[in-house]
Amino acid sequence: xxxxxxxxxxxxxxxxxxxxxxxxxxxxxxxxxxxxxxxxxxxxxxxxxxxxxxxxxxxxxxxxxxxxxxxxxxxxxxxxxxxxxxxxxxxxxxxxxxxxxxxxxxxxxxxxxxxxxxxxxxxxxxxxxxxxxxxxxxxxxxxxxxxxxxxxxxxxxxxxxxxxxxxxxxxxxxxxxxxxxxxxxxxxxxxxxxxxxxxxxxxxxxxx
Numbered sequence: 039x040x041x042x043x044x045x046x047x048x049x050x051x052x053x054x055x056x057x058x059x060x061x062x063x064x065x066x067x068x069x070x071x072x073x074x075x076x077x078x079x080x081x082x083x084x085x086x087x088x089x090x091x092x093x094x095x096x097x098x099x100x101x102x103x104x105x106x107x108x109x110x111x112x113x114x115x116x117x118x119x120x121x122x123x124x125x126x127x128x129x130x131x132x133x134x135x136x137x138x139x140x141x142x143x144x145x146x147x148x149x150x151x152x153x154x155x156x157x158x159x160x161x162x163x164x165x166x167x168x169x170x171x172x173x174x175x176x177x178x179x180x181x182x183x184x185x186x187x188x189x190x191x192x193x194x195x196x197x198x199x200x201x202x203x204x205x206x207x208x209x210x211x212x213x214x215x216x217x218x219x220x221x222x223x224x225x226x227x228x229x230x231x232x233x234x235x236x237x238x239x240x241x242x243x244x245x246x
Contacts, residue, residue, distance in 0.1 A: 039143055041162035043127040043155045048092040050107050051154045052076045111149045130173055185221055193217055
């Protein structure tokens with residue numbers, strides 16, 4: 039099973055996040071600062087409205103809070119003994135049989151319900167790992183690792199947008215070189231004998 043959270047940053051509940059943070063932050067002064075970070079007021083249609091869900095996309099603290107929010111999912115899946123990898127709100131679980139996978143799916147749904155978030159319907163996949171699957175921009179299968187077709191599609195679309203926006207050839211070339219460096223950096227970091235799917239996933243989640 040692989041999936042991610044629908045509208046992740048916008049779905050984070052402030053009260054739930056603070057309850058999770060209280061388990062790891064013993065200082066009341068820090069928690070008060072965290073509450074000030076979460077508490078925002080927006081002006082819309084002539085009215086001011088307090089925001090009770092969602093965290094800021096541009097704040098340097100948000101990636102840390104986003105990673106912390108799904109810590110209950112990490113802890114729950116760890117107790118199952120199944121292979122599990124997560125990068126922010128993208129996660130993957132590999133089970134040896136259908137029965138254990140079914141139990142893991144039930145567990146995930148229960149934890150997400152407590153966290154008041156939901157899986158993205160278009161990015162949730164349950165199937166056999168032997169057929170191959172995409173994760174973090176790469177396509178993994180027992181025979182090896184390649185760049186996912188969706189990643190290549192997004193790459194070409196990005197180039198088209200840059201061209202339509204009037205970007206110079208130098209700017210487009212810089213983007214292509216950075217993308218190729220990102221692709222090659224992980225592929226080159228793998229040892230020739232590292233073909234085991236679980237081993238590759240662990241390295242990939244740490245690398246990203």
